Amino acid sequence: MPPTTSPDARARLWRAAQLAPVLSVLVLLFGGALVLALAQSLGFAPWFGVNTFPDPSYFGSLWGSADFWVSLGLTLAYALAATGLALILGTALALALVRAFRGQRLYKYIYKLPLMIPYTVGIALAVLMLGNGGMVSRLAAFVGLIDSPGEFPRILNTHYGWGIIAVYVWKQTPFVALSVYAVLLGIGRDTSEAAAILGANRRQIFWRVTLPQILPGIVSAALICFAFNVGAFEAPFILGGGYPDTLPVVAWRYFNDADYTLQIQGMAVVVSIALVAGLILFAWLALYRWQERRMGRR
Amino acid sequence: MPLLAKARHVRVSREGVCVTEVQLRSVAKRFGDEVAIEALDLRIPDGELVALLGPSGCGKTTTLRMISGLETPSAGQILFEGRDVSGVSVQERNVGMVFQRYALFPHMTVEKNVAFGLSIRGLPKSEIAERVAEILGVVQLSEYRKRFPSQLSGGQMQRVAIARTLITEPDVLMMDEPLANLDTGLRGEMRRFIRELQQRLGITTIFVTHDQVEAMELADRVAVIFDGRLAQYGAPDRLYRKPASLNVARFLGATNLVPGRLRDPDLVDTPLGTLVCPWRQGQTGDAVHVMARSELIDIGTERTAPTDIEGRIIAREFFGATVSYSVACQNTHVNVTEQARRMLELGAPVWLKLAPEHMWIIPE
Ligand SMILES: Nc1ncnc2c1ncn2[C@@H]1O[C@H](COP(=O)(O)OP(=O)(O)OP(=O)(O)O)[C@@H](O)[C@H]1O
Numbered sequence A: 001m002p003p004t005t006s007p008d009a010r011a012r013l014w015r016a017a018q019l020a021p022v023l024s025v026l027v028l029l030f031g032g033a034l035v036l037a038l039a040q041s042l043g044f045a046p047w048f049g050v051n052t053f054p055d056p057s058y059f060g061s062l063w064g065s066a067d068f069w070v071s072l073g074l075t076l077a078y079a080l081a082a083t084g085l086a087l088i089l090g091t092a093l094a095l096a097l098v099r100a101f102r103g104q105r106l107y108k109y110i111y112k113l114p115l116m117i118p119y120t121v122g123i124a125l126a127v128l129m130l131g132n133g134g135m136v137s138r139l140a141a142f143v144g145l146i147d148s149p150g151e152f153p154r155i156l157n158t159h160y161g162w163g164i165i166a167v168y169v170w171k172q173t174p175f176v177a178l179s180v181y182a183v184l185l186g187i188g189r190d191t192s193e194a195a196a197i198l199g200a201n202r203r204q205i206f207w208r209v210t211l212p213q214i215l216p217g218i219v220s221a222a223l224i225c226f227a228f229n230v231g232a233f234e235a236p237f238i239l240g241g242g243y244p245d246t247l248p249v250v251a252w253r254y255f256n257d258a259d260y261t262l263q264i265q266g267m268a269v270v271v272s273i274a275l276v277a278g279l280i281l282f283a284w285l286a287l288y289r290w291q292e293r294r295m296g297r298r
Numbered sequence B: 001m002p003l004l005a006k007a008r009h010v011r012v013s014r015e016g017v018c019v020t021e022v023q024l025r026s027v028a029k030r031f032g033d034e035v036a037i038e039a040l041d042l043r044i045p046d047g048e049l050v051a052l053l054g055p056s057g058c059g060k061t062t063t064l065r066m067i068s069g070l071e072t073p074s075a076g077q078i079l080f081e082g083r084d085v086s087g088v089s090v091q092e093r094n095v096g097m098v099f100q101r102y103a104l105f106p107h108m109t110v111e112k113n114v115a116f117g118l119s120i121r122g123l124p125k126s127e128i129a130e131r132v133a134e135i136l137g138v139v140q141l142s143e144y145r146k147r148f149p150s151q152l153s154g155g156q157m158q159r160v161a162i163a164r165t166l167i168t169e170p171d172v173l174m175m176d177e178p179l180a181n182l183d184t185g186l187r188g189e190m191r192r193f194i195r196e197l198q199q200r201l202g203i204t205t206i207f208v209t210h211d212q213v214e215a216m217e218l219a220d221r222v223a224v225i226f227d228g229r230l231a232q233y234g235a236p237d238r239l240y241r242k243p244a245s246l247n248v249a250r251f252l253g254a255t256n257l258v259p260g261r262l263r264d265p266d267l268v269d270t271p272l273g274t275l276v277c278p279w280r281q282g283q284t285g286d287a288v289h290v291m292a293r294s295e296l297i298d299i300g301t302e303r304t305a306p307t308d309i310e311g312r313i314i315a316r317e318f319f320g321a322t323v324s325y326s327v328a329c330q331n332t333h334v335n336v337t338e339q340a341r342r343m344l345e346l347g348a349p350v351w352l353k354l355a356p357e358h359m360w361i362i363p364e
């Protein structure tokens, strides 16, 4: 018997073949880009005639300016607020959807609409509705709440970021609802009914029985939303309050500057975003793991 | 038992145990256009163990869900101790339910699962710990208290579900096919366990099953349900020996159901000849079936009485303790089961004795 291909070795080979496409994309494209970005932000850009690697001065000047920290604060604040709101609204929506009610089928179609509409359309809708002279202000003037549409308080383009948060929440609530809904269907209603018979009221059922079971779904949905919100560019660019901008917008401005050596500065911003987002997501996961361990799971 | 005093629908029996009588009055349940329960009348005496027996989809689970308050009847009333409970929420009914698939909380240890009902009621931690330890001892799971449900066997999960329910001291205990997922050995063990526990605590218990042997062994009374209707309700031996309808007889495993016509109050013309069975109902000419339980028929190789029925063994099945013969008589088949003390040969001519007191007439 030739000892060439045992079933074991074949299984391993097959697994490698399955993993290879994704792995190569991840390692070559993504990993390579990351290394390149890091190298460039440290002064390695021979194609611009710059090569002072390793040169921490780009980070130094970036992190040394107070505006950077304001930008970072704004970026995180918008992302956190939007993620938190979407989580609460999406979870509530999912909980409502698993109960039978009239018009449920129609509702199940409608709530997913924002998922199919691109962000840019959402942003345009926000401008139409919430902008100065938008539908909401006209309506308010028409009803007589204010004298003219111009008196309507500014919602968009302020540093409160209402418009940005609104667009994120509009788009991500259905996403959270969709993922939590799938988890809820999986756990079924048995455990919550058992809890009710044991005497638990609605609130107790949610906090002690339902939430712990859907938590993994919520945690991963939060991860995806937050990562997107931190790095997204269009919404803060169009709906944001101007200087100081959020970090992705800052990076974009550097990249678009006539002085192309500023691209290196832009790279430092991008790497900073990646660092901060990575740290926060890592901490979030560590917190979740710790919580799981505390409950005795894993 | 400190919690019992607070329970609402209870009466304290002479033995000092709290008991609740449950009554269903023409209860019906529809899901949209589909009728799950047509009209169910049932009185479950306090402290008894009643089995709901019926084929899949006949409405057993739905009945339990209505008693527990998880489902609202479309019509009719449910009474605990004579009081209508339609306005009482699930949480306040103080019933217990062991679900068909256990429904343990997967994110809690055995201990936490069992403690849930008490911790919801806000009992002090020390008292909870004490009572959890006690009930885990009763169900023999003390050493598994730190495990998660996914780390338990079916029988262990089952016992956790029972302990979790019993610790809240329900007035009415309901179990939805609690033994369906267990292997034969464990099933017998759990059956004895449930019976003993129920007798010790004296809780009114409703038990769903579609296994007739289980119903016979466990229950004080059995309610047979077909298509959302009560087909018969009575003591197990009565159902077994004197089924009210052909369906009940078949469901309880009767094999010898011979069609016939009533000739006289206690004479029936059948393909086996004219049989003598006591019956004081119906009129001459009525179509009936005669049921003769296979284990109550005597089989012999000689004719000893003029009423003996001649036949020939055409098949034989050996079950270890018993042996079952299929006997061709005239143009019907009769099944006969007897202790496996002897083995009659295939093809042998035999004589069957059908004693009048062992036969039962079922009207059409
Ligand atoms: N939520 C529901 N919606 C619609 N129909 C239902 C619902 N629950 C039960 N039914 C129907 O009601 C009938 C009775 O169901 P039920 O679950 O009570 O049966 P069962 O006797 O417990 O059966 P099994 O032995 O298989 O558990 C079935 O025909 C079922 O399809």
Ligand SMILES: [Mg+2]
Binding pocket: B060, B061, B062, B100, B176
């Ligand atoms: Mg059922």
